[in-house]
Amino acid sequence: MGTRADKSLGLLTQRFIRLLEASEGGICDLNQAAEALNVRQKRRIYDITNVLEGIGLIEKKSKNIIQWKAGDLLKVDEKEDEPMLISYLENLKAELAQLRDEETVYDEHTKWLQQSLRNICESSKNQRYAYISQSDLQKVFPFSNTFAVQAPPGTNVEVIPPKVCSFPFSELSTLGCCTVFYLLF
Known part of the structure; x- marks a missing residue:
């Protein structure tokens, strides 16, 4: 974990969910999770578990033990019996990829516009305007x-x-x- 993006709560949540997926029966010790995820502030793990508990996805078994209670964690490769769900997820992934491509194009256009604006502002011919x-x-x-x-x-x-x-x-x-x-x- 080096950059700010690497330390975001969203990314930490994704890593925490992956840890839950790998755990036996969806049961997780929060102390071990904090250590496995290399989290110095356990408060961040508690923030995640409080939200997940609030929306009914996990429940506390004891002080530092939680369990996933919203059914099987979705692993697309293992859910052959739910083709509609898989199709929906694949469509979402395709849409996300398309949106990322569009974002890249917009980022490039923004850079060009910023450079054009700098060129206009720095030109001595344009100062009077x-x-x-x-x-x-x-x-x-x-x-x-x-x-x-x-x-x-x-x-x-x-x-x-x-x-x-x-x-x-x-x-x-x-x-x-x-x-x-x-x-x-």
Whole structure:
């Protein structure tokens, strides 16, 4: 477990279910599960079991022992007697693969758009066209207090919680003049 995705509760739940599938009679010792899954915080295992118990898939046998009670855990290879279910799962898998392919295409398009936007913004020829009207801001942020900041690239803006200070932010720029507009809609 290295990346944040590797440590997600969703992934841990999938690994926990696989562990339940491999256990004798769907019975699992949570201490052993935490050790087998290399979980440092047992609380994460308890979060999973509380949800599974809440939706009626498991029951507690004793303090750290749980049992799967929702019937046989579904292993598609072993469920030859349920062809409709297998067909449904295969359709879901195909749909998921198609959606992942679409997501990959959208991710590529997003990268291209971001690069195009960077190219436009960084071009000195386009600087004189870099503006936004008050009506454009009003459409995006209706009924809100809005501050527009005109500052050189690289300017740091710090937003301070309004309860701490009557001025909600401060700016730090050594690159040139900064102008702040308070827009009242």
